Amino acid sequence: MGRCTQDNPAPEENAGRMSNTSAPGSSSATSLATRPVPPRQLDWLRTELTDWTSQGIISEDQAARISSRVSARYPAERHTRTSIGRVFLYLGAGFVGVGLIWLVAANLDQLSPVTRFAAIAALWLAFLVGGEVLAARGASAPLVGAVRLLAALGAGAVVFQAAQSLQVPAYEPRLVGLWSAGAFVHAYLTRAYMPFVVGVLTGVTWWFMQPMWDSQNGLTVVMLMGAASVLAAGLAVLHDRRIDAFAWTWRTVAGGMALLAMFVAAVPDIGGDGIDWSTWLVVALVVAGLAATAAALTRPGLRVLEPLGAVVVLVAATLLGLWTTGTDPSDVDAGDWAHAAVSVLAYVVLAVALVALGTVRDHPPLTWMAMVGLVVFTTFQSFAVFAPIVTGAWLFVVLGTVFLGTGFLFDRARRELASALDSDSNAGPGSAPGSDSSSPKGTDR
Incomplete structure (x- = not known):
């Protein structure tokens, strides 16, 4: 199954998650790790099994057992088209995240620096914990992705708010670097794709900003x-x-x-x-x-x-x-x-x-x-x-x-x-x- 690839991995928030199933007909009910594959690969294999059986390469019983094992080990990938709900969830999360950073940039003069930082940090922690709770409870991938995106963007708001409280200029590249590092830590600890995307985008930005800062x-x-x-x-x-x-x-x-x-x-x-x-x-x-x-x-x-x-x-x-x-x-x-x-x-x-x-x-x-x-x-x-x-x-x-x-x-x-x-x-x-x-x-x- 060499051509089993992910054409579009973005919809999957838990990118490294594996599931277990029992092979049909197995008396010992052995637990097998599954790996989703494109439906066209399964169709190709079924065609090949039919061809091998007709040529006498394998028996019908062998073909049936192979087909049963493939069905248990390699479920068909579900490539769902981008839905309106998914688009609105991600757009909403993006707007809220950017809005938090904008609020930090606007200084929130009516609040003290400590209060501002506490409010931003509380929102970030709520999104961070909420995303993982939803994932643990098996919520829909778009919803989990939107909340995790909010957490990744909220991490940037926390970084910039902390820098503002410490009188560090908001345009310094190291702040973007810290934001990227935080997003990557979130992504790799939870195998979450949306924080990973935030980490890549901010990381690429920092990659060019930092060396070009002086000249x-x-x-x-x-x-x-x-x-x-x-x-x-x-x-x-x-x-x-x-x-x-x-x-x-x-x-x-x-x-x-x-x-x-x-x-x-x-x-x-x-x-x-x-x-x-x-x-x-x-x-x-x-x-x-x-x-x-x-x-x-x-x-x-x-x-x-x-x-x-x-x-x-x-x-x-x-x-x-x-x-x-x-x-x-x-x-x-x-x-x-x-x-x-x-x-x-x-x-x-x-x-x-x-x-x-x-x-x-x-x-x-x-x-x-x-x-x-x-x-x-x-x-x-x-x-x-x-x-x-x-x-x-x-x-x-x-x-x-x-x-x-x-x-x-x-x-x-x-x-x-x-x-x-x-x-x-x-x-x-x-x-x-x-x-x-x-x-x-x-x-x-």
């Missing part, structure tokens, strides 16, 4: 994006088959940061000031390196290609950013053309790699991000290179031609990869689609 530098932004991709890719591999919902999100962050790093690095003269080394930039690179190393040591195999590919993106983006060319759009020389050509080639390679990863991992956001990113990047480079040379209607003809060629190659590569994966997975009668032991998807997900 702003274009190449620093590129390196931070590349390092974030390495860190997220390493964490995605470390979370695979442990907390799949978290792995799904880390993998999405890694792909997005890689695309942004290559995009910003291709901006002409982005690295004209060179690398502005700082303590926090070094810390970011070291942390990213440790995550990639941990993934390589603890989860060996083809899966290590994800953090390794992110490292390649970091190095390529940094070198591309250091390659300075002319900044006069009216004077495009050979160096500008070479820079644009290398940038486009590097971005296309990255986009194709993300399409491959998205296909292997059954991770549609990676494919869509790569496609949209490639279109936007091609548009940017086309205007940067072709606009000074051709104008008016001819510019649209050139851009249209570029888009048609890019779209054709992109779609052709995606189809060829999907066809190759299907051919490989169907090579043996006992292998499920994508279950090749050498495939990162088959071993991780």
Whole structure:
């Protein structure tokens, strides 16, 4: 069942929860841990069992026992569409959480600092405890998620209110870092997805705010994006088959940061000031390196290609950013053309790699991000290179031609990869689609 993946883990608040059931027909009623799988995988297996039975590979009794065991161990996932109730619950929780932070920012002058802090802390504790009580009582996932989201946002209100009481400026990056750390602690202790999302969003914000606090530098932004991709890719591999919902999100962050790093690095003269080394930039690179190393040591195999590919993106983006060319759009020389050509080639390679990863991992956001990113990047480079040379209607003809060629190659590569994966997975009668032991998807997900 190598292609058993989570296409959309967000609805599940208890991302790591496992359930137990007894195998039908077992006299000892052995308790077996279950793992939900997509219905299409169960349909595929039932078709294969019928085919094996008709070919005499297994008997009807064996097929029945296999089918019974599969039904006990692998219940069908219930992919529910986003309901209006879920949307309103999350929107309401978001508005209330932001409102709490806004109230802190407004100082609540009518209350003393101690009273303000006590009120915010009491609300946060109520949401925190309430969310876990609802989860323990088996409340609906949207309701539990909304209350946990309130708790994660309320933690930020507590941090900012405490900083205000201590006369610490509210715009300092370390406050965002503390908020992110608190959200992550909440998420990992309870395996809750919504606090994890808050932790990721605030953590990414802090990742850029802290190193850029003292000095702003274009190449620093590129390196931070590349390092974030390495860190997220390493964490995605470390979370695979442990907390799949978290792995799904880390993998999405890694792909997005890689695309942004290559995009910003291709901006002409982005690295004209060179690398502005700082303590926090070094810390970011070291942390990213440790995550990639941990993934390589603890989860060996083809899966290590994800953090390794992110490292390649970091190095390529940094070198591309250091390659300075002319900044006069009216004077495009050979160096500008070479820079644009290398940038486009590097971005296309990255986009194709993300399409491959998205296909292997059954991770549609990676494919869509790569496609949209490639279109936007091609548009940017086309205007940067072709606009000074051709104008008016001819510019649209050139851009249209570029888009048609890019779209054709992109779609052709995606189809060829999907066809190759299907051919490989169907090579043996006992292998499920994508279950090749050498495939990162088959071993991780």
